[in-house]
Amino acid sequence: MFTGLIETIGTVLSIDRRGDVTNLIIEAPEISPELSENESISVSGACLSVVKAGHTSFIAEMMGETVAVTKLGMLKPPDKVNLERALKVGDRLGGHIVLGHVEGIGVVSEISKKTQTSTVRINADASIMHYIVPKGSIAVDGVSLTVIDVTETDFTVGIIPSTLKLTTLGELEGWRTGKSRNGYNR
Incomplete structure (x- = not known):
């Protein structure tokens, strides 16, 4: 779960489509060092899983449905994306509860x-x-x-x-x- 209060803006470095999985490589030096493998992250509203994190960037996986029904399927380098890490138990709840399940594109x-x-x-x-x-x-x-x-x-x-x-x-x-x-x- 997320709050919709954006932590930082990331930059899409590349998009790697392999079969039915698409990896987004996102530059985000403010939060990348703190991310861990399998952590959920909201990328412009869609909940994705981090598969690798480095000092300045991270890789998140998407399946075909996410690519098809979200703005993420339209991204190209160097597009910007809103980033928010998932809530931890005990965090303050500002904004509102956001699940990261995108309903559509407008x-x-x-x-x-x-x-x-x-x-x-x-x-x-x-x-x-x-x-x-x-x-x-x-x-x-x-x-x-x-x-x-x-x-x-x-x-x-x-x-x-x-x-x-x-x-x-x-x-x-x-x-x-x-x-x-x-x-x-x-």
Whole structure:
């Protein structure tokens, strides 16, 4: 389990597809030395297993289903990913409980920037929209957020300055303008 409070941003160094297993090699010097084999880690919201950790990077395994239904299947070096280690018993619970089981990929359709904050509208498939409720919790790219409003086809979330600065959500404008791939993990 995770909280949706991102510890650091990692950089995808390479992607190694071998049969039905895909390995993500991620540079993350802030947390890599503390990771251990078989540890769970949230990579942009998806729970993956660490198979090898070094001083500055680690390798996490994904199966075909993860590649198919998450943003992780669209990654290319040097894309950035949000990283969070799993909770330990006794840790403080900020954010909200995030399991790391991604429901789908959505598309950013609008970003309303204010002086310091942003409101983001995300279109999502009808099959998952019925799970999203106004003022409920949601993880977008692994980041714990509160839903502002919901329609049949989309929802909005607000993003505060520290979240824009400390996560990949600060790059959302690029998603909308086509500088990066449209997508998020929900």
